Amino acid sequence: MDDTPSRGRPVPVPSGRLSRLTRLGTMTAGVAGNMALNGLGQLGRGQRPAMRDLLLTPGNITRIADQLANMRGAAMKVGQLVSMDTTDMLPPELAQIMARLRDDAHFMPPAQLRQVLDAQWPKGWLQRFKTFDVRPIAAASIGQVHRAVLRDGRTLAIKVQYPGVARSIDSDVTNVGALIRMTGLLPKGIDLAPYLAEARQQLHDETDYLREAAQLQRFGTLLADRPQFHVPGLHADLTTPQVLAMDFVPGTPIESAADAPQATRDRIAHNLIALTLAELFTFNAMQTDPNFANYRWQADTGRIVLLDFGAARDIAPETAARYSALIRVGLAGDAAALEHCAEDIGFIGPSTRPAHRAQIIAMMQEVFAALDVPRFDFADQTLSRRLQRQGIALAEDGFIPPPLPIDVLLLQRKFGGTFLLAARLGARVDVMTLLRPYLTPGTAES
Numbered sequence: 328m329d330d331t332p333s334r335g336r337p338v339p340v341p342s343g344r345l346s347r348l349t350r351l352g353t354m355t356a357g358v359a360g361n362m363a364l365n366g367l368g369q370l371g372r373g374q375r376p377a378m379r380d381l382l383l384t385p386g387n388i389t390r391i392a393d394q395l396a397n398m399r400g401a402a403m404k405v406g407q408l409v410s411m412d413t414t415d416m417l418p419p420e421l422a423q424i425m426a427r428l429r430d431d432a433h434f435m436p437p438a439q440l441r442q443v444l445d446a447q448w449p450k451g452w453l454q455r456f457k458t459f460d461v462r463p464i465a466a467a468s469i470g471q472v473h474r475a476v477l478r479d480g481r482t483l484a485i486k487v488q489y490p491g492v493a494r495s496i497d498s499d500v501t502n503v504g505a506l507i508r509m510t511g512l513l514p515k516g517i518d519l520a521p522y523l524a525e526a527r528q529q530l531h532d533e534t535d536y537l538r539e540a541a542q543l544q545r546f547g548t549l550l551a552d553r554p555q556f557h558v559p560g561l562h563a564d565l566t567t568p569q570v571l572a573m574d575f576v577p578g579t580p581i582e583s584a585a586d587a588p589q590a591t592r593d594r595i596a597h598n599l600i601a602l603t604l605a606e607l608f609t610f611n612a613m614q615t616d617p618n619f620a621n622y623r624w625q626a627d628t629g630r631i632v633l634l635d636f637g638a639a640r641d642i643a644p645e646t647a648a649r650y651s652a653l654i655r656v657g658l659a660g661d662a663a664a665l666e667h668c669a670e671d672i673g674f675i676g677p678s679t680r681p682a683h684r685a686q687i688i689a690m691m692q693e694v695f696a697a698l699d700v701p702r703f704d705f706a707d708q709t710l711s712r713r714l715q716r717q718g719i720a721l722a723e724d725g726f727i728p729p730p731l732p733i734d735v736l737l738l739q740r741k742f743g744g745t746f747l748l749a750a751r752l753g754a755r756v757d758v759m760t761l762l763r764p765y766l767t768p769g770t771a772e773s
Contacts, residue, residue, distance in 0.1 A: 434466040435489065440473075443490055447567045455565075467620065469533055469637070474575055483562060484576070486536070488569040493534040500527050518730065525733045533637035536571040542614075542636035543573065549610050550633075555598045557630045578623025578632040585752050587626070595624065596705065596754030598631060601761050603745050607738065608647050608765045614639045615737040617744020619751075638737075646672075646734045655766045657695035658759075662688055676729035683726045690717055703758045705749040 435443070440461060444452065453459065456475050463471035470488040477483065504523045532538060540561050547558040557576055565572035584595055599622070606613035614621070616638035623632035649672050656664035666688050669675050674691075675684050697703065697710050731739075749756065 434463045434471045435487075437461040439490065440487060443487055443569065447570045448565070465620070469530075470571075482575040483565070484559065484573055485565070486571040486573075488534060488536060493531070493569075496527055496530045496534065500530070521730055522736075525736070529638065529733075532640070535568060536566065536637075537568050539635075539637045539639075540566045540571055542639040543571075545612065546614065546633065546636055546639065549612070550602075553602075555630060556602065557625075557632045559632070559634070576623070576632050578625050581619055581622035581624050581631070581748065582751055584624045584626075589753075589755070591629070592752040592754045593756060594629070595631065596749040596752055597756050597761070599745055599748065600756060600758065603741060604761055604765060606741075607642055607650060611642045611644055611647060612639060613642050613738070613741060615741050617741050617748070619744075619748060622748070640737070642734055642738070646732075646738070650738070651765055652768075654695075654762060655768070657691060658699055658762075658766070660692070660695075662692065665691060673729055673731045673735055679729070680726070683721060683724070686717065686721060690714055698758050698762075700759070701757060702755045704755050705746065706753040706755075708750065711746075711750075 455477060457478050457480070459475040460473055462473075464474050464484070465472040469492055470486045473485045473487065475483045475485055500523050504519055540563065543558065543561050547560065550556045550558055559573040559576050562572035562574070581595070584592055587595075603613070614633070614636055616635065618635075621633070621635045623634065624630075625632065649668065653665070653668040653672060656668055666675070666684065669688065669691065670677075675687055679687075693710070693714070
């Protein structure tokens with residue numbers, strides 16, 4: 328955490344279901360109108376309009392980003408996920424617009440903040456504090472964080488949930504799903520419904536701050552003997568279902584370490600990859616949201632501060648065992664066994680065409696071959712760009728990925744986010760040394 332104020336501006340959060348539905352409906356209608364006008368214009372010039380090009384215009388992306396930032400809650404959360412996962416595929420000017428959803432959101436005006444705290448804390452709560460900064464130090468999709476000092480001098484970080492976001496999750500996700508379907512960008516055959524259902528459940532979990540408080544304490548215990556990490560302590564007496572109080576821990580955004588010496592950047596990435604593997608194979612519990620904002624770096628101590636455990640969840644031991652087997656046979660170069668493990672996890676299914684199956688296994692083999700080096704260079708984007716091109720070619724050839732279990736979806740997201748962060752740092756890491764302890768059969772089940 329740092330005490331730099333949020334770069335957003337005070338905008339009341341629409342908390343009623345009807346007002347949120349109206350805003351999303353207005354946004355969708357506006358986007359559709361822009362698409363129709365642009366399509367007619369292209370037809371008038373003798374061009375055949377493409378749905379993707381009609382949607383991804385600066386005007387439409389600005390409209391979507393602005394409205395999701397104003398609404399916050401589940402609507403903005405889905406937008407953050409889309410922007411983080413697809414930025415590398417968007418034109419640069421559009422990527423810059425969508426990236427705003429990963430930065431600070433707008434925040435509640437002081438009067439609305441006071442209403443929330445009055446409803447969550449006993450009367451006279453302000454008397455407990457020496458200072459309480461009404462301008463947040465961070466604002467995101469579900470809540471905003473304030474710096475406060477108790478009468479005894481302890482400094483706290485207090486996360487306050489936006490009003491109405493928990494009640495609006497179901498309707499928000501439904502309406503954002505409708506917007507996604509309207510674009511026509513989903514590959515034919517993809518059933519969005521199971522993923523939207525899982526998104527609803529995850530968002531309901533993330534808005535339960537008592538659940539997050541328990542996960543905060545759990546990970547604090549799990550990482551107590553790993554001094555390279557710091558988990559803020561919980562203040563249970565000030566924590567409620569919509570307010571989470573914890574120690575204020577100084578730190579700077581993790582990306583700021585990109586200017587540090589190579590050895591420092593390598594050590595940070597090494598520690599984060601080691602943590603991800605420990606979460607999967609040792610703890611069977613993982614913080615599944617790899618948003619860069621959930622990490623802070625302390626240049627003076629070298630520690631990584633871990634924030635936001637709303638997306639923490641258990642990982643089934645059998646899922647960990649399947650991944651251990653996949654890595655083991657992949658590094659051994661056993662293509663037949665790799666295909667079996669990939670199908671066991673769900674990356675390919677019985678209906679996957681033989682040509683697509685072979686291409687997917689070849690891509691996986693390429694990844695394992697690249698990792699089997701003394702130090703993997705995350706700054707070299709040659710492999711990731713080649714895999715991205717191959718993935719696009721698969722989709723264009725009609726490949727439809729089978730529905731994945733939510734554990735697998737979230738694991739793949741965590742792996743991808745950790746890779747992106749290591750790439751942002753330009754790190755070089757001996758990944759094989761980190762993987763080796765987990766490759767013995769039975770290790771992942773222990």
